[in-house]
Amino acid sequence: MTKLLKIAGLGGVAAMTALPAMAQDAAADPVPYIMTTLLFLVGGFLVFWMAAGFAMLEAGLVRSKNVTTQLTKNISLFSIASIMYWLVGFNLMYPGEFLISGWLGGFSWTTLEPVGLAAADASLDYASVGSDFFFQLMFCATTASIVSGTLAERIKLWPFLIFTVILTGFIYPIEASWQWGGGWLSEFGFSDFAGSTLVHAAGGAAALAGAIVLGARSGKYVDGKVVPMPGSNLALATLGTFILWLGWFGFNGGSQLAAGTVGDITDVSRIFANTNMAAASGAVAALILTQISYGKVDLTMVLNGALAGLVSITAEPLAPSLLGALITGAIGGVIVVYTVPLLDKLKIDDVVGAIPVHFFAGIWGTLAVAFYTQGWVPQIVGIVSICAFVFVVSYVVFLILNAVMGIRVSEEDEIAGLDASELGMEAYPEFIKG
Amino acid sequence: MTKLLKIAGLGGVAAMTALPAMAQDAAADPVPYIMTTLLFLVGGFLVFWMAAGFAMLEAGLVRSKNVTTQLTKNISLFSIASIMYWLVGFNLMYPGEFLISGWLGGFSWTTLEPVGLAAADASLDYASVGSDFFFQLMFCATTASIVSGTLAERIKLWPFLIFTVILTGFIYPIEASWQWGGGWLSEFGFSDFAGSTLVHAAGGAAALAGAIVLGARSGKYVDGKVVPMPGSNLALATLGTFILWLGWFGFNGGSQLAAGTVGDITDVSRIFANTNMAAASGAVAALILTQISYGKVDLTMVLNGALAGLVSITAEPLAPSLLGALITGAIGGVIVVYTVPLLDKLKIDDVVGAIPVHFFAGIWGTLAVAFYTQGWVPQIVGIVSICAFVFVVSYVVFLILNAVMGIRVSEEDEIAGLDASELGMEAYPEFIKG
Amino acid sequence: MTKLLKIAGLGGVAAMTALPAMAQDAAADPVPYIMTTLLFLVGGFLVFWMAAGFAMLEAGLVRSKNVTTQLTKNISLFSIASIMYWLVGFNLMYPGEFLISGWLGGFSWTTLEPVGLAAADASLDYASVGSDFFFQLMFCATTASIVSGTLAERIKLWPFLIFTVILTGFIYPIEASWQWGGGWLSEFGFSDFAGSTLVHAAGGAAALAGAIVLGARSGKYVDGKVVPMPGSNLALATLGTFILWLGWFGFNGGSQLAAGTVGDITDVSRIFANTNMAAASGAVAALILTQISYGKVDLTMVLNGALAGLVSITAEPLAPSLLGALITGAIGGVIVVYTVPLLDKLKIDDVVGAIPVHFFAGIWGTLAVAFYTQGWVPQIVGIVSICAFVFVVSYVVFLILNAVMGIRVSEEDEIAGLDASELGMEAYPEFIKG
Amino acid sequence: MKLIIAVIKPFKLEEVREALTSIGIQGLMVSEVKGYGRQAGHTEIYRGAEYVVNFVPKVKLELVVADGDVEKALETISSTAKTGKIGDGKVFVLDVEQAMRVRTGETGDEAI
Amino acid sequence: MKLIIAVIKPFKLEEVREALTSIGIQGLMVSEVKGYGRQAGHTEIYRGAEYVVNFVPKVKLELVVADGDVEKALETISSTAKTGKIGDGKVFVLDVEQAMRVRTGETGDEAI
Amino acid sequence: MKLIIAVIKPFKLEEVREALTSIGIQGLMVSEVKGYGRQAGHTEIYRGAEYVVNFVPKVKLELVVADGDVEKALETISSTAKTGKIGDGKVFVLDVEQAMRVRTGETGDEAI
Numbered sequence A, B, C: 001m002t003k004l005l006k007i008a009g010l011g012g013v014a015a016m017t018a019l020p021a022m023a024q025d026a027a028a029d030p031v032p033y034i035m036t037t038l039l040f041l042v043g044g045f046l047v048f049w050m051a052a053g054f055a056m057l058e059a060g061l062v063r064s065k066n067v068t069t070q071l072t073k074n075i076s077l078f079s080i081a082s083i084m085y086w087l088v089g090f091n092l093m094y095p096g097e098f099l100i101s102g103w104l105g106g107f108s109w110t111t112l113e114p115v116g117l118a119a120a121d122a123s124l125d126y127a128s129v130g131s132d133f134f135f136q137l138m139f140c141a142t143t144a145s146i147v148s149g150t151l152a153e154r155i156k157l158w159p160f161l162i163f164t165v166i167l168t169g170f171i172y173p174i175e176a177s178w179q180w181g182g183g184w185l186s187e188f189g190f191s192d193f194a195g196s197t198l199v200h201a202a203g204g205a206a207a208l209a210g211a212i213v214l215g216a217r218s219g220k221y222v223d224g225k226v227v228p229m230p231g232s233n234l235a236l237a238t239l240g241t242f243i244l245w246l247g248w249f250g251f252n253g254g255s256q257l258a259a260g261t262v263g264d265i266t267d268v269s270r271i272f273a274n275t276n277m278a279a280a281s282g283a284v285a286a287l288i289l290t291q292i293s294y295g296k297v298d299l300t301m302v303l304n305g306a307l308a309g310l311v312s313i314t315a316e317p318l319a320p321s322l323l324g325a326l327i328t329g330a331i332g333g334v335i336v337v338y339t340v341p342l343l344d345k346l347k348i349d350d351v352v353g354a355i356p357v358h359f360f361a362g363i364w365g366t367l368a369v370a371f372y373t374q375g376w377v378p379q380i381v382g383i384v385s386i387c388a389f390v391f392v393v394s395y396v397v398f399l400i401l402n403a404v405m406g407i408r409v410s411e412e413d414e415i416a417g418l419d420a421s422e423l424g425m426e427a428y429p430e431f432i433k434g
Numbered sequence D, E, F: 001m002k003l004i005i006a007v008i009k010p011f012k013l014e015e016v017r018e019a020l021t022s023i024g025i026q027g028l029m030v031s032e033v034k035g036y037g038r039q040a041g042h043t044e045i046y047r048g049a050e051y052v053v054n055f056v057p058k059v060k061l062e063l064v065v066a067d068g069d070v071e072k073a074l075e076t077i078s079s080t081a082k083t084g085k086i087g088d089g090k091v092f093v094l095d096v097e098q099a100m101r102v103r104t105g106e107t108g109d110e111a112i
């Protein structure tokens, strides 16, 4: 089941739907509604937790002179996403009626069901609007989290936050509506279960656009050589990865969008098992590959490998067998190990490896769906159209922001660190830094 | 639905209750019972997680020479709360029969249902006693967590723990019984859904009493100037805030006290969405306000702002629309930004901002309920009576502890840090400190 | 209910089972199946989270020069466990048919139910295979996590990971099959609800074997004196403990293996409350005991005490009253405070105290079951046979690994730290170390 | 010019710096050190094992001053850093042959 | 032999080390210090309270060089570390009476 | 009096301190430094990019001793800190003109 189905339940809270009942006598039985709502609530709080995961991962991978700023960006972007998705995003993404059919939803803010909803007024074949909004909001915020890592250590706070407003209020909801809102891509046969492309490659494309407009950190590429700038705290980075791994059970599991029948809850189980397997095999692939390639294991690559495994399986966490999930995830891990240095060769400076993890592995995962379902064409069209749209719009927005207010700190400020120059507050004021 | 209703189910495990069944044919259907029990278990472990959030927030906001002590206080206070709430708190708070009607419950320890409870013996219109005890215990512990942050960096370990025994065994259960135990405040029409006042302002009032008796940290207020003592680890403080935010879904969502009907689970969804919105708007309000007031964003204020948003919505997370939640939370964020310096002006030294977050925003949130339900009078009476009771009793307890054993470390010990003087164990022994 | 029952549902996905239905008309009602599956999913992600808890606990208790290595071991061991348990572990542990009756299961990898399982094909009296696999896998990984802490700061990365392959693919599944797979121990009347011995003492026995083969860290025992090597980050260690505590609700609660009836969900509630109580009393016992014995509270002992409380209650978290849980957990806490120095006296160098926490407290907890159920004999036979099996096989494997590739880094490398010598990557590169 | 090296208790740093500023000393450097001396030697317990803590945290000040300012500086440091308790620290004076300000290339007393 | 103590801006460290290497200086030690000088003194706000930041992060280099290398080293450090902005730092030269290489026991110029 | 500056391998610190104590040296200060010398220069890989690690962690000891104790101290340090492998470190000796104990105001050899 793809997210497409859900729009039936969104036409109106109290409206009767024409869809066939999903479970045996679901019409009157409130259990499926209750269970699916619960799935969204539990899945939603797990995906919420991913915001903390991104914050810790990024705080661990930047140098300590930029940690406060990175933390500030992360908590702020999540907060902004929460507001923008309510203000315009949710209804833009799941329009009752499209403004431009299949391409652009409508503009209105979100209202929930009344308190104490009667069963007769509920979409008994789906879930509560409140839980659905809560769950979907977290995906929107995730997209923005991806961007902050790539652009770390040099983008100014406020231009970044303004970009977040646009990304979470407009860019993400519009492209996501093409598929999950029942737009043209869904009719074209594109398949992306929980968002390898709609969320992850999209976030990666926005990050890529930003990285190009912004340029590399000063001192990163000197005389044709890559200068490593090691992350300040790998314990935090590892914690962040574990948090993301945990949250991903909600991300993929919740995207089943139903939990009230034997079939659905069994499918959710399958998704959990596959998601875990892909993360594990992504990590192991990076573990082995860095040992072979470099002679030493690189923990940051193992962390990225686990995340790449998770991104890869996100487009189709249900259909594969555990062996299939293992293969999909492992290829994700391999992709990361090769594309991290590749980006460096192109002098695209991605501080935390978000583009390899979310963009490249996201594309791989979405392509791999073709092994299980429809043909290659819808997958390629979906990937290209979404990535192109997000990249181009993001690129233009970054250019405009740059022209209007400048998006990058001065070199002097960058050397001093954004914490000193932008915020005047150190994350670890007592630890002397080297 | 307020917590008041729950006492019906607590009269006795096997007793038939006179309450009308809450859902269609709930009498025989075990699903509502199972779902509400599940709500308490999931909500309970989420609120448990808040204990870790307080520990990390406080460990990040104290100086590194006091981190071990702060961690010790946090894990100990939670453990003590777990024991005291079992030993006397739970039955004092939810008395079958009051000792002094509406004011003081009875003294007895908690016993759970037998193993393998038969459906016929269960309060099918509510939830298992075990899950209810588990859930309610977490609220008790939260109250104590609030206190530890304010009094950090100068209170001795054991006096603090003794105060915790009294707070979690007696002070909190007694005042909470007035409302949630069906006492006089609940009959008076006071409304406090998940405890903006009963938990948060109460914890804040105890913290305030302690801060006054204890005095400010040495060197904090010198020649009429406030000397900042920056927290040692803002990454931990941010992690703590994210943990608290996550836990709050359980705090507020679980306080619906029912999840087994379409109406209840939809209400829980609404609560989740509103809770998230208030946190987000509290953070954004602090973000913008510190930029405007100080010319630079203050991350610690943004963290406090998110928490203040959460505290504010806690008194009524169900009734408001998302816009209402946004406004309630944002005002909470504003309150924090103004009351943190205010306390400093009064030379009340609150190390982590717990009084602004829990006391002031808690009062605001409880007052704001009047916009949705009953009039202002019950709200004001509730706030004043609870805060006054907790403040006065705590004040007296701190005075007695001070007289008997001294609650404050010597100035020399304070300068050396409590980790060296009280525990002889550093949190970061290898990092040279500045 | 012990895990033994579950094998009925595993004989074949679509097979009709001869077991009596567990709840009223469960045969047709999908709710128990859905709820139990949900229990496994939620319990499973909570136990997954314990992997992060071990990682943080261990990263906090090693010196900073070994933190990257410890993190690498933790994320890798979990990933390896995920793969090995799929490849051979699960079916070895829950064999449809034993190869050697009651002693050795069969070798095959795990396959899940088809997508969209029909209710008629499901084991309606149990849960989905996917959720069961997901849940059980986490127990296997936990066993391996226990080992990594003890052997920290001196074992090479790859020998450790190879041992993990054997432990998670073979040693754990085989011994666990004796009880939970319906093998000879379960028929003998041994009782170990969630694995005080099957998981914790087993992991501890493997750790003990490794510690003996490996020897103590250089400089640990000098001239008959114990040289403390304080952990580098007690905030992380405390975070890890809170994470483990949280995860344990899933560990013990999920081991009820059923949540779809009033009796089962009420039992799960009881387990949650008892689990929390045992952790709290373990912590308080260590708090008081270190104050009395040493004159100062030792936070690392309090953390170990909470964990020992949790391990102790794991063998029987359901039957005891809250008072019983308090006593069981407190004795666990006492055991830790006395056995940590005891091991040092024996010059067995256990970096994080995993042997006291998991082995000694695990044995205590398993013995204590005799107070509630069968006699002492099955308990003693179970403990001895499992610990002996795991210890001997692990010992031999470590000896072989040592002979083949050497399991210990050179003294020079140990002094430089494993992060520099094994991985060439520091966890905190910017913080000058003392 | 002379180099004054002072090792003092960390919590006295701010006070000493202010006192030095008030007598016209315009520059110095501070580093964290672990001090070993008469003050050292208390016993702690970690996980049941006793051990002796030999080093105590100290702060080291280094400042180069003109010859004529040495006595004044010495006196200021010692009077401000003094608590009268063991471990107050030491002040040492060494001769400096040359000094240069990087920004301007100035040398000698001009440079400090 | 002379001991050269240089206090410079942290981001100049790598450049200065390379420049020193290129003129044949083979050893030095680096420590983190907090510097107080003309550059100090900007105001920050923490939770609504203003305060003055008196110390700025600096890096201290210490190197012992043969007498004949002093001028060269001084010049290399000052030209490389120079940005022309306030806070570039100082270089001081002190006399060293003895030097010894631990590994070999060599003394004097051989040792450095 | 002389100031002895010794830069040694970190794991030798405790041993050297004990040896110094046993010959009657009663005080010293220790700081962490990054050392650059012949030992430096191994290559690491971080996220696929090679780089040279120029600095190795070292520990710096500073102790002021009476003139008559210099040789003894030098010898003690060098013999204890020696492993015979590259990077064992250096010892330097500088002249100290004055010394003062903050607590008592004692000066000269009394102060140390």
Ligand SMILES: Nc1ncnc2c1ncn2[C@@H]1O[C@H](COP(=O)(O)OP(=O)(O)O)[C@@H](O)[C@H]1O
Residues within 6 Å of the ligand: D007, D034, D035, D036, D037, D038, D039, D040, D056, D058, D085, D086, D087, D088, D089, D090, F026, F027, F028, F029, F062, F063, F064, F065, F101, F102, F103, F112
């Ligand atoms: N001979 C010395 N050389 C260098 N530093 C010393 C010497 N003696 C003491 N110190 C430093 O001075 C600090 C204080 O010395 P200590 O003997 O403890 O007390 P006091 O200064 O009261 O005599 C020590 O911690 C150490 O850092």
Ligand SMILES: Nc1ncnc2c1ncn2[C@@H]1O[C@H](COP(=O)(O)OP(=O)(O)O)[C@@H](O)[C@H]1O
Residues within 6 Å of the ligand: D026, D027, D028, D029, D062, D063, D064, D065, D101, D102, D103, D112, E007, E034, E035, E036, E037, E038, E039, E040, E056, E058, E085, E086, E087, E088, E089, E090
């Ligand atoms: N007299 C001094 N003795 C020791 N260090 C000094 C002295 N004066 C300045 N410094 C160091 O040099 C650094 C730069 O000095 P400062 O006065 O800020 O700027 P500038 O070098 O441009 O004159 C200071 O931060 C301090 O660390």
Ligand SMILES: Nc1ncnc2c1ncn2[C@@H]1O[C@H](COP(=O)(O)OP(=O)(O)O)[C@@H](O)[C@H]1O
Residues within 6 Å of the ligand: E026, E027, E028, E029, E062, E063, E064, E065, E101, E102, E103, E112, F007, F034, F035, F036, F037, F038, F039, F040, F056, F058, F085, F086, F087, F088, F089, F090
């Ligand atoms: N000329 C020097 N001045 C100051 N410190 C030095 C000098 N040469 C070496 N050192 C310090 O001594 C350490 C050891 O020196 P190195 O050349 O690596 O080996 P060795 O001591 O065996 O000759 C270096 O890491 C550095 O800290």
